[in-house]
Amino acid sequence: MATSYLPRIVDAEIADYLGEGGALLLEGARACGKSATGRRHAKSMVQLDRDPQSLRLADVEPALLLEGAKPRFIDEWQLAPILWNLVRHAVDDDPDAAFLLAGSAVPADDATRHSGAGRIVRMRMRPMSLAESGDSTADVSLASLFAGASVSGGSNATVEELARVTARGGWPALIGASPQRIATLLSSYLDDVARVDIPRLAGEPERNPDGVLRTLRSLGRVVATEASIASIARDSSPDAPLAAETAAAYLAALQRVFVIEEQPSWGPHLRSRDRVRKAPKHHFTDPSLAVAAVGGNAERLMADLAFFGQAFESLVVRDLRIYAQPLGAEVRHYRDSAGREVDAIIERRDGTWIACEVKLASSHEEIAAAGLRRFVDALDPARTPPPAAMVIITGGTYAYTRPDGIHVVPIGALGP
Template identity: 30%
Template sequence: MNEFRLLPRHAEGLVAESLADTRVVLVNGARQAGKSTLTRLAGKKQPDTIVRLLDDPATLRAAQEDPAGFVDRDSGLTIIDEIQLAPELLRPIKMTVDLDPMPGRFLLTGSSRVLTLRTLPDALPGRMEIIELWPFAQGEIDGQPDGFVDAAFRHGPDIDHSSTLRRRDYLERAVVGGFPEAVRRSPRRRSAFFDSYLQTLVERDVLQLAAIERHGEMLKLLALLAGRVGNLLVPATLAGQSGLSRTTVVRYIELLQSVFLIKSIPAWSPGPTFRAVGTPKLAFVDSGIAGHLLGQDAAHLDDPGGAAGPMLENFVAMEIARQLTWTQQRARMYHYRTKDKVEVDVVLETPDGRVVGVEVKAGATVRTEDLTGLRNLAQKLDDKFVAGYVLYTGKQTLPFGPKLRAVPMDALWRLAP
């Protein structure tokens, strides 16, 4: 069991920067990802800060009965935790910051994508900055720089990294995931946390967004989704396997994305003339949750019939997604798959069209055919292709031709930007 300690978050600097020049800052992300701790640390550095916890029933009633009075302050920072519980506060917040445009007036947290709620009033356009907070990245857990994305675009294929980790070490990290409570618990207690977390998410958070008639259907779909990690997200297929209607599956998937449990990775295409598949790919925001739903610990994942490949692909993709919330290099994450089933697990594209491709392999050996998708991508993009990496469980960086390298997986968090 890990000793409790506060770990520095990469997002802490982003919150401070945003409060210095923005009227309203929203820290949005999964429940139990550490939003409350982060915002309270930020509040201690601001003069005249008050904290309002909407999880407290009395505080929530006050917010709902008198929204304008609840946010009425002449100066200072107001932190409001779990703003999705009282979206009626957003309109008086807007009026307050319009009357006094000083930066750093409100710091909000949310555990659902509050800006997508149909009942939301117009949501502070131009007045609010949104910072996504994910569960811990591996570099935050280990005190490492988490600089792979910036390094890949800055140095191209010139990255050289070696590792002492083995495949089993990576699988252990994947089943722990990044939730602070999960990171510091023993395996048995971690399983209890995941059970409680999923029950709370379905019975409380999802119900706040929409009426769900049968909770069992949602939990059944979750288990099914865990078994399809890394596959294309096709509602019709899921409907056939679950016995639910396609409409219900689409609705449930939207809700699960809204509470930051799953993520849809969009498909990438270099243009309309290329034969790329446009279907998104499924990922779980936290690999520990996915492993728990599968009922597989690191030892079972490592068995010949285990799900090591899909789990490590999910693990890598979500580590990259975390990094994209703080990297200097702006980029978006996609996956790539042609109609001939040539694919690349992760495609990172900058606003000016430069691309880094990442393929994930659970093995400690890389074969030339493992780079088929990256070569296809490099051929289509020419000079716009910065580099292609196979992240694998071996220990050395290996060249596989111009701009192509196999690199140990822990380069994700050990490389400096």
């Protein structure tokens, strides 16, 4: 298993921001690597989840927890929410002071919504992408696709290898672990989410851990789809399904601990009157959690290619989110009432965008290309600019640009 630090794409963003002083909030799921990354950028630190004395100090003299060489790293800050205002005031008093806060849960009433504006910047950290874990050659950068470049290169990952990294996920502690250990730890992770993480959420009413686990299993089966909350609730148990309101509350709690992350819809201007559907797609923060939720592993993915296709799409969306973040871009999806759909729309703040179709099997390339062309042809060019690129992301080997200008890029060749 990996013991040394594996550089993260978010490292450059953190260094750039802290270099000018101020405070940065690093948010993400437990075990995605926030603590190790925070230590890399800090000259002093306090870890509230590992030091009971620091939590006691937060009750009697919390300002002492801010003392130390800067940048000062405060891990799991949400365990002592009073620190938020103290950090804000410290930055007001000394603009050169630098603080890095990390948290794996959103505190009650979301204290960050009110008092940190203009002083504390949020930054999302996710489990590792394939480029970060060394499972992608990164021959094709997302930035180059926005620049309109042709692509070349390739992936060293076979379909069997993609099944393995999908089931393993991007968790730093699981790099190099055996399949048996991976299955055990991820199952335990989901159990801890239901029995420990959600009950620890401040302001959250008591939740039934078994109900949360049933919701996680149901969500695993519909990963990368637009399944309704009502259908997720019905699927939670054939004998005693959850109420839709209960399932919605569980999903909201799972978002607060960064275990799930919805993929919102994208709304372009169309020539036609077809209605754009607004339902988000459901994803876990890492596809391995979807696999674990249904009791799967790499072998079972290879035996069930339909579900593997769903998990593979979720893997691609995870990596696209990581690669898009430094570009100031968001990852959305598109579907309309006429049946046109695009698996991922990556849009930057300046309005430039890329359309991506995801196909595990390279043999589906022509279907994907036809769908992308049909979607772009339906746009109103007077109101929506053409995409910077159209891309088919596959589980194949070679990256190339087709004669029609559409790029084919294996996920094992994609990078930031």
